Amino acid sequence: MIVCENVAKRFTLHNQGGAVLPVLSGASLRVAPGECVALTGASGVGKSTLMRMIHGNYLTEGGRITVGGVDVSGADPRTVLRLRRERLGYVSQFLRVVPRVPARDVVAEPLLAVGWVRDAALARAEALLARLNLPRALWDLGPSTFSGGEQQRVNIARGFAHDYPALLLDEPTASLDAANRAVVLDMIREAKARGAAILGIFHDATARDAVCDRCVDMGAFRPQPA
Amino acid sequence: MNMHATPTPDTPLLSVRGLTRTYGARIGCADVSFDLWPGEVMGIVGESGSGKSTLLSCMAGHLVPDTGEVLFDMGGTLRDTLTLSEPDRRRLGRTDWAFVHQHARDGLRMGVSAGGNVGERLMAVGARHYGDIRARAADWLDRVEIAADRMDDRPTAFSGGMQQRLQIARNLVTGPRLVFMDEPTGGLDVSVQARLLDLLRGLVREMGLSAIIVTHDLAVVRLLADRLMVMKDGRVVEQGLTDQVLDDPQHGYTQLLVSSVLQV
Amino acid sequence: MTDYNFAYLDEQTKRMIRRAILKALAIPGYQVPFASREMPMPYGWGTGGVQVMAATLVPEDTLKVIDQGADDTTNAVSIRSFFERTAGVAVTEATAEATVIQTRHRIPETPLTEGQILVYQVPIPEPLRFLEPRETETRKMHALEEYGLMHVKLYEDIARHGTIATAYAYPVKVEGRYVMDPSPIPKFDNPKLDSAAIQLFGAGREQRIYALPPHTRVVSLDFEDHPFDPSRADHPCALCGATDSYLDEVITDDAGTRMFLCSDTDYCAGRQAAGHMGAAQAGAA
Numbered sequence: 001m002i003v004c005e006n007v008a009k010r011f012t013l014h015n016q017g018g019a020v021l022p023v024l025s026g027a028s029l030r031v032a033p034g035e036c037v038a039l040t041g042a043s044g045v046g047k048s049t050l051m052r053m054i055h056g057n058y059l060t061e062g063g064r065i066t067v068g069g070v071d072v073s074g075a076d077p078r079t080v081l082r083l084r085r086e087r088l089g090y091v092s093q094f095l096r097v098v099p100r101v102p103a104r105d106v107v108a109e110p111l112l113a114v115g116w117v118r119d120a121a122l123a124r125a126e127a128l129l130a131r132l133n134l135p136r137a138l139w140d141l142g143p144s145t146f147s148g149g150e151q152q153r154v155n156i157a158r159g160f161a162h163d164y165p166a167l168l169l170d171e172p173t174a175s176l177d178a179a180n181r182a183v184v185l186d187m188i189r190e191a192k193a194r195g196a197a198i199l200g201i202f203h204d205a206t207a208r209d210a211v212c213d214r215c216v217d218m219g220a221f222r223p224q225p226a
Numbered sequence: 227m228n229m230h231a232t233p234t235p236d237t238p239l240l241s242v243r244g245l246t247r248t249y250g251a252r253i254g255c256a257d258v259s260f261d262l263w264p265g266e267v268m269g270i271v272g273e274s275g276s277g278k279s280t281l282l283s284c285m286a287g288h289l290v291p292d293t294g295e296v297l298f299d300m301g302g303t304l305r306d307t308l309t310l311s312e313p314d315r316r317r318l319g320r321t322d323w324a325f326v327h328q329h330a331r332d333g334l335r336m337g338v339s340a341g342g343n344v345g346e347r348l349m350a351v352g353a354r355h356y357g358d359i360r361a362r363a364a365d366w367l368d369r370v371e372i373a374a375d376r377m378d379d380r381p382t383a384f385s386g387g388m389q390q391r392l393q394i395a396r397n398l399v400t401g402p403r404l405v406f407m408d409e410p411t412g413g414l415d416v417s418v419q420a421r422l423l424d425l426l427r428g429l430v431r432e433m434g435l436s437a438i439i440v441t442h443d444l445a446v447v448r449l450l451a452d453r454l455m456v457m458k459d460g461r462v463v464e465q466g467l468t469d470q471v472l473d474d475p476q477h478g479y480t481q482l483l484v485s486s487v488l489q490v
Numbered sequence: 491m492t493d494y495n496f497a498y499l500d501e502q503t504k505r506m507i508r509r510a511i512l513k514a515l516a517i518p519g520y521q522v523p524f525a526s527r528e529m530p531m532p533y534g535w536g537t538g539g540v541q542v543m544a545a546t547l548v549p550e551d552t553l554k555v556i557d558q559g560a561d562d563t564t565n566a567v568s569i570r571s572f573f574e575r576t577a578g579v580a581v582t583e584a585t586a587e588a589t590v591i592q593t594r595h596r597i598p599e600t601p602l603t604e605g606q607i608l609v610y611q612v613p614i615p616e617p618l619r620f621l622e623p624r625e626t627e628t629r630k631m632h633a634l635e636e637y638g639l640m641h642v643k644l645y646e647d648i649a650r651h652g653t654i655a656t657a658y659a660y661p662v663k664v665e666g667r668y669v670m671d672p673s674p675i676p677k678f679d680n681p682k683l684d685s686a687a688i689q690l691f692g693a694g695r696e697q698r699i700y701a702l703p704p705h706t707r708v709v710s711l712d713f714e715d716h717p718f719d720p721s722r723a724d725h726p727c728a729l730c731g732a733t734d735s736y737l738d739e740v741i742t743d744d745a746g747t748r749m750f751l752c753s754d755t756d757y758c759a760g761r762q763a764a765g766h767m768g769a770a771q772a773g774a775a
Contacts, residue, residue: 014478015485056467058474077453077467078263098427098449099420112431313634320638335621335642342646349645350638356648356713378649 001068001166001197002031002054008062009049010223022223023049027063029199029216033165036188036198038208041218047201050218051168054199055090056080067166085113090168091159095151100142103129107157114162121161128157132183148175160187167191169200173207185210237299239264239436240285240404245294247284253460254280258294260455260465264403267430267437269451269468271444271483277460278440279408285438286325286406287315298322298404320350324397328409330389333396334381340367340392341377347400366395370425387418391425398429407439411446423449444487448472456480497544497577503527507545507699511690514701519664520632521615526697531568536594537694539611540569543592546607546690547573552580554588559596559736559753566594583756595658597679599735599757602687604704610673612693615700617661617671637669640711648716660718663709670700672708678720678736683708725750728770730761 007027013019024046031037039047052058053073054065060073070083084090089110097106107125112118129139132153138146143154152175159167169188173181181204188211191198202208208215238261247254255277262268270278283289285296287307297304298318307315319325327333334343344363345353353359367377370391372384381389390410397405410426411419427450430437439451447454447468454468456477464477475481495501503525510524529537547553553573557566561583569592570581582588585600594611602608618628621639631639640661647655660677664670672683673691683689689702702708710718723737728749735757737750749770752758762771 011474012476013481015482052473057469059466059470059476077470078266080467081266081452096448098424100417101424312630316634316636338621338642339646339649341649342642345645346638346642348638349641350636352638354641354714356645357715359645359713360649 001033002029002199003066004029004050004054004063005065006063007050007053007060007065007073007221008223009046009053009058010061024218024221025062025223027218027221031166031197031199033195033197034192035214036192036200036212038212038215039199039201039218040208040215045218046221047218048170050221051090051170051199051201055088055168056084085110087164088166088168089159089162089164091156091170091172093152093170093174095143095155095158097143099144102140103134103143103146103154104139106143106154107161110158110162124161125157128161129154131187132157133180149177149180152176153180156184156187160191163191163194163196165196167196167198167200169198169202171201171203173202173204181207237302237304238262239266239299240438241295241297241304242285243295243297245281245284245291245296247280247289247291253277255284255291255457255460258462260462262404262436262438264436265430265434266453267435267439267451268453268455269447270438270440270455270457271442271447272457273442273483276457278457280460281457282406282408282438282440286323287319288325320347321400322403324400324402324405326390326393326397326405326407326410328412330381330386330393333393334389336380336382339378339380340372340384343381343392343396344399347396351400362399363395366399367392369429370395371421385418387414387422390414390422394422394426394429398433398435401433403436405435405437407437409441409443410439411441411443419446426450444472444484456483494576496549497547497573498530499527499541499544503541504545507541510699511542511545511701514690514699515688515703517668518702518706519668519670519700521698521700523697524699526694529694530572533695534613535565536569536592536611538692538696538699539592539594539609539694540572540692541694542609542690542692542699543569543573543590544577546590546609547577547579549577549579551577551589552582552587553577554582554585554591554756555593556591556596556598556754556756557594558738559598560755562755584760585754585756595674595676596736596753597675597682597685599732599752599754600760601682602685604686606687608685608687608689610675610689610691612671612673612691612698613695615671615691615693615696615698617659617669632668635667637663640669641713644711644713644716648713654712654716654718657721661711663711664702665707666709669711670708676736677710677718678722680708680710680718681720723750726768727752727758727761728768730758730766730771731768732758732761732766 005028008025010020010022027050041047053060056072065072068087104122104125107128108121111121134153143151156172173184240262243259245258246256258281272278284291295306296308298307341363344366345359348359364374372388381392411422451468454471455465456463458479464471464480472484475484507524510522514522529540555566555570557563573579574581585598590607592609616628618631618639621643622628644654658676659671659674660680662670662672686704688704691700712718726733729751732752735752738753740749740751742749
């Protein structure tokens with residue numbers, strides 16, 4: 001479902017004398033439907049960078065990335081937008097939303113984007129928020145004032161609202177308590193069971209071991225100094 | 227069943243090709259080309275004088291470009307709006323196209339009531355039943371969160387945010403397919419901006435609108451635009467997915483623009 | 491009076507105005523620009539109507555001038571005497587006898603016939619003026635038949651007053667094409683715009699002439715659910731008892747006693763001469 005072949009990335013900082021920072025080279029991996037794969041490696045090794053490249057958030061410089069057969073690395077914005085809307089979910093570490101939009105609407109938005117009627121989308125959003133133990137009193141409030149853990153749960157609910165065939169999870173259990181971590185791990189298992197291909201970053205080894213089928217060590221994709 | 231099919235059309239709604247406008251020796255905008263697809267929102271950013279407003283004016287037909295084409299999907303075929311007759315172009319301007327001005331007073335009739343402002347576009351396309359016009363105006367005022375009892379007030383009695391929402395209602399009442407927006411949140415308080423952004427997002431999604439938004443506010447495009455075009459000295463220096471351009475800018479100017487924004 | 495050319499204006503000027511009139515008749519409701527001349531009267535006293543009149547009159551004409559329906563008001567009297575002196579034409583107060591009638595603010599009650607010409611004095615010829623102040627824009631709106639704005643005005647009326655409150659200068663559409671300001675006549679007179687006579691409209695200050703040829707289709711603008719209503723005061727004339735004429739409300743004493751009288755003095759006098767009697771006459775008798 002998710003395929004990276006010989007992927008490379010470097011950043012060129014034009015305003016700092018054109019400094020070039022190589023981040024990845026020769027990165028290759030595959031995630032099959034129903035499989036959960038963890039990216040591992042020290043901080044700064046490029047785990048989040050690769051996730052962002054798969055999501056189309058970072059441009060791919062060399063190699064090829066496909067999701068469900070769609071070439072992300074060479075796609076025009078319209079193709080990536082459609083992919084994100086229908087097939088590729090992403091739970092980032094940060095929640096970026098229009099201020100003051102109620103949490104419930106934030107979660108329902110991906111469903112509305114694929115054509116759900118409003119009532120059904122809101123009902124599903126509420127079910128997810130309830131499952132993640134977000135206090136009902138917060139549902140009508142904008143998440144920008146929430147605590148880190150609360151924001152993270154809104155973010156997860158939003159990422160799991162639509163049944164994407166492919167999912168990217170960047171530290172989904174960070175800043176969650178044990179009970180909520182268990183809920184998230186259950187949700188990941190359910191997604192696998194319905195056939196989703198999941199690629200994740202988990203610093204929490206217990207969580208990783210609980211849901212991941214295998215690990216890919218990003219250290220192997222360090223660019224060699226010229 | 228909760229879902230309905232979302233077909234992906236294979237012609238763009240708007241296709242801009244080689245649009246150039248100069249002011250004597252000075253470049254307004256040069257050789258701008260892009261396709262806009264149904265339902266897409268595109269942001270155009272750049273600092274003052276970068277040519278983004280000139281470009282918007284040329285696309286919307288307010289300014290005649292020196293060269294280039296502005297092709298619009300009219301009944302399945304792309305037609306160059308620059309070569310349309312003036313009646314046809316003006317008709318487009320009150321049916322399929324809409325233009326939201328930065329200053330609401332440029333886009334509203336300040337001496338006409340809120341209801342009359344919204345109703346004007348309906349009457350312009352032939353509505354002649356007062357009760358129907360009024361009902362539709364009331365529905366739109368409600369959608370932009372203007373209380374029903376303000377319907378017969380003139381916009382001069384409205385706050386800046388309300389005026390802007392009224393302008394949006396006035397523009398969207400005839401169900402346009404493409405909306406041009408020039409700094410739609412400029413000059414509004416931050417809290418009012420947020421409400422307007424949310425409103426616009428909802429309308430864009432519900433109506434399947436396409437929009438082109440000119441702004442210098444990167445936060446606005448991040449929240450509203452699917453795609454982003456960065457302009458400098460009249461030229462497009464970078465374009466792509468909004469979050470990609472903002473998070474992984476390739477051009478030096480874009481990197482500078484992004485790094486100049488205060489993070490909150 | 492050999493010091494003046496016939497009807498005051500020189501022949502070249504009259505020719506220029508006649509060309510404008512012919513063009514206006516050819517395009518009913520369209521405002522034709524013309525080079526308005528200085529007249530020996532202030533703007534707003536009917537300089538447009540007077541110039542059109544001067545270009546229209548021939549020595550055989552019989553002239554009638556009314557102001558607000560009356561032949562005996564200052565404006566009517568001075569314009570009538572102006573043409574008596576400068577053109578030497580016959581004058582009358584009887585609508586049926588006149589060949590040319592100059593009017594301000596009314597159309598005579600007696601139906602006009604073929605061969606008659608009605609000349610209106612027009613203060614502001616542009617019906618869209620108060621909604622769209624830019625002349626460049628209003629001309630474009632006329633050219634492209636973009637008249638939605640005209641209905642905005644009527645919409646505003648209903649929204650504010652519950653009914654179309656425009657009582658005079660009520661906009662009309664001419665032959666399904668141009669929207670026209672019929673000059674400040676009461677809307678009661680609008681149905682009479684559909685007439686057998688030639689109707690010419692002259693705006694001196696604004697330098698515009700427009701026209702309705704005989705039997706032109708003139709429709710008052712309205713909404714489907716608020717149709718045009720040529721209302722009149724719900725009284726008979728106190729002098730002649732007419733129930734079909736436009737009435738002036740006259741306050742007759744300090745206690746505020748009112749009387750409703752025909753605004754068309756010739757019509758009223760004619761009815762009285764024929765033996766019709768209103769409440770005031772009956773009381774006196």
